Amino acid sequence: MNLINSIFKICGTTGQKFFKFLSNIGHFFIFFITAIFWIFRPPWYFKKIFYQIIDIGYFSLPVVGLTTFFSGMVLALQTYNGFSELNNETTVARVVLTSITRELGPVLTGLMVAGRIGAKMAAEIATMRVTEQIDALGTLGTRPMQYLIAPKIIASLICIPVLVLLGNTIGILGGYIIAIFKLEFNPSIYLYATVEYLQWIDIIQGTVKAAIFGLIISMVSCYFGFNATKGAEGVGYATTASVVISSVMILTSTYIITALFFG
Amino acid sequence: MKKKLNNKIIIEVKNLTKTFNETMVLNDINFKLFEGESLAIIGASGSGKSVLLKNIIGLLSPDKGSIKINNVEMVDLKRSIKEKILLDLGITFQHGALFDSLQNWENIVFKVKNKEKLTDKDAKELALSIIKRLGLNSEILDLYPSEISGGMQKRVAIARAICGNPKVLLFDEPTSGLDPVTGSLIDKLIKSAVKTVGGSAITITHDMASVCNIADKVILIDKQTISWSGTPKEMLKSDNAQIKDFIKSTNPKLFI
Numbered sequence: 001m002n003l004i005n006s007i008f009k010i011c012g013t014t015g016q017k018f019f020k021f022l023s024n025i026g027h028f029f030i031f032f033i034t035a036i037f038w039i040f041r042p043p044w045y046f047k048k049i050f051y052q053i054i055d056i057g058y059f060s061l062p063v064v065g066l067t068t069f070f071s072g073m074v075l076a077l078q079t080y081n082g083f084s085e086l087n088n089e090t091t092v093a094r095v096v097l098t099s100i101t102r103e104l105g106p107v108l109t110g111l112m113v114a115g116r117i118g119a120k121m122a123a124e125i126a127t128m129r130v131t132e133q134i135d136a137l138g139t140l141g142t143r144p145m146q147y148l149i150a151p152k153i154i155a156s157l158i159c160i161p162v163l164v165l166l167g168n169t170i171g172i173l174g175g176y177i178i179a180i181f182k183l184e185f186n187p188s189i190y191l192y193a194t195v196e197y198l199q200w201i202d203i204i205q206g207t208v209k210a211a212i213f214g215l216i217i218s219m220v221s222c223y224f225g226f227n228a229t230k231g232a233e234g235v236g237y238a239t240t241a242s243v244v245i246s247s248v249m250i251l252t253s254t255y256i257i258t259a260l261f262f263g
Numbered sequence: 264m265k266k267k268l269n270n271k272i273i274i275e276v277k278n279l280t281k282t283f284n285e286t287m288v289l290n291d292i293n294f295k296l297f298e299g300e301s302l303a304i305i306g307a308s309g310s311g312k313s314v315l316l317k318n319i320i321g322l323l324s325p326d327k328g329s330i331k332i333n334n335v336e337m338v339d340l341k342r343s344i345k346e347k348i349l350l351d352l353g354i355t356f357q358h359g360a361l362f363d364s365l366q367n368w369e370n371i372v373f374k375v376k377n378k379e380k381l382t383d384k385d386a387k388e389l390a391l392s393i394i395k396r397l398g399l400n401s402e403i404l405d406l407y408p409s410e411i412s413g414g415m416q417k418r419v420a421i422a423r424a425i426c427g428n429p430k431v432l433l434f435d436e437p438t439s440g441l442d443p444v445t446g447s448l449i450d451k452l453i454k455s456a457v458k459t460v461g462g463s464a465i466t467i468t469h470d471m472a473s474v475c476n477i478a479d480k481v482i483l484i485d486k487q488t489i490s491w492s493g494t495p496k497e498m499l500k501s502d503n504a505q506i507k508d509f510i511k512s513t514n515p516k517l518f519i
Contacts, residue, residue: 127363135322136360140374140423141350 031223035153038145045151052155056117060163063116067108068100068167072174075099080183092185093193096175101202102262105168107254110213113160114246118221121152122242125225126235134226149226153218160214161207168206205261212257213250220246271298272334273431273463274319279328281314288314290487292328296431301457301464303474303495305509306484312467313357315484316435319465320354321345332431350374353424353456357435357467359416361408367394367419368404375427393422398448414441421449425456432456432464438473450476471510474498483509 079095125148128134137144172194179185221242228238274296281289288311296302306312317323319330321337330337332348340348361370368390369376376386391401397418403411408419421437434453438446450473457464457477468474474481475495483491483506491503498506 124364131363132356132358132360133362135317136354136356136362138322138346139320139349139352139354141346141377142373143346 027227028219028223031226032219034145035149035219035222038143038150039153041146043146044154045147048147048151049154052151053159055120056113056155057159057162060113060116060159061166063112064109064163064167065170067112068105068171069174071104071108072096072100072171072176073178075104075171076175076178076183080179090189090193090197092175092179092183093190094197096179097172097194097197098202100171100175101168101198101206102258103254105171106164106206106209106213107250109160109164109167109210110217110250110254111247113156113163113213114217114221114243114250117156118217118242118246119239121218121221122225122228122238123235125149125222126228126238129226129228130231130234144226149222152222153215156214156218157211158214160217161210164206164210165203168203201261205257208261209254209257212253216249216253217246220249272296273298273300273332274465275329275331275334276315276319277329277331279315279318279325279330281311281318281323281325287487289318289325289484292484292489294482294489294492296463296465298463299457299461301453301466301477301479303478303481304465304467304484305469305471305474305481307505308469310484311487312484313435316433316465316467320349320352320433350378351429351431353427353429353432355417355420355424355434355437357439359408359420361416361420361423363408366405366407367411370408370419371422371426373423378427389426390422393426394419396452397422398445414445417441418445418449421452425452428456428459428462430462432462432466434464434466434468436467436469438468438470446470446473447476449473453477469509 075096076092079092083091083095125134128137128148134144134148137147176187176190176194179190180187224238224242224245228234230237272295276292276294279289279292280287292315294302304312304315314323318325319332319337321340325338328338332352335344335348337345337348361367362373365373368387371390371393372381372386375381375389381389387404390404394401394404399415399418399422403415403419408416411419417437417440421434424432424434432453437453438449441449453464453466454477456462464477466473466477475498478495481491481493481495481498482489483503485491485505491498491501491506493501499510501507
């Protein structure tokens, strides 16, 4: 009897958690649709969008640049070591170029921005929620979704693709520096190989990924911030959850997008 | 002398009931706020006063009952219409709820600047004229809320509520955390704001001296419902045990 009771209890708890999970997905979907609606509806707060662009784009550039630069360098070295029997300029250039533009550039940029900006967005909005600032906004004739959320999403959609393009360039430069100064490759042949293997589809795919990552980071962070409860603890939870879930969604979606492009 | 009130009802709350996770917070609340009237709501901490205010301004939805502002039913009203009605209300929250990322002057004129498309210069002048009435100096205008004291933040929040001369003012503990002199200044300001624009006010407070200064009518919320209502004079003479306790503990001088 006890065993049956325990089984029922476990099934009940699991079912409850499953339905809560489904309910959260439903809430997120409604939030997503509402946020998209407000992106296209005037008035647009251009000053706020501009500040967000500076914050997300300009101030993320050093961390994105450093990450992709060293990734490009590591990639050139590892490729050289791993393909020692084929250690020529074209192999290293091609591996660095393809890896950076297709995968490492967008994913590393996405993860870095999720850590830096996603956490900031979630903490800022969550603090505003628990200190009644969002409630106050609503009573002052301003819609929180339009004033707080929409500028962050618009800025993310603009900045992250640009950051990825810059990150890709810096990453390839990192690979070039190692190839030329450490591996003593011929600069002209290396550059020629890089340009020759550069394909539009890689750039387009990287940019599409970046835009989707921008949407994921801003939506997830704003969602957790906007629905924060329980004071300081709630702010902490919103911040952590936004970074973890954004990162997992970035890694999941990068596979799906790659499969769709190159399946 | 008793103030003559109009018969026009500004806010009418009927049979309002609100529960949170099966815990009843408000049960069958009924009252009316008339034009030109100042109503004070008193009650112990956690009695549901702020929940009542949040129901009135639409931040919470009642489980049952009706809330009318200027004869418009607010419960289940279309959001865009509700927002227009709320624009005519001046509201202060219990903890100020000032926007951290904006300077104090931007906080004060937030609603009016958007509504009337004021330039920064005009908006700042407007903010200055309001904070002078609240005993604040111009230096705080360019500071952020985190750079001024709690009492000052409270006054900036009140300045934001009265900016644009709204006809209905809703204050959630406007004098808590303020020194007696500033508290009395705020009382005078609430009184004059109601008088000059012919407006009406609901003030949630624990300060009995403040109730006597500003209110035409007082209601006490106890055990989820309105357990007593009357004028401040009636309140001072009331035999209600909780009213007596309230007065004794917050301002014994009122008994002398």
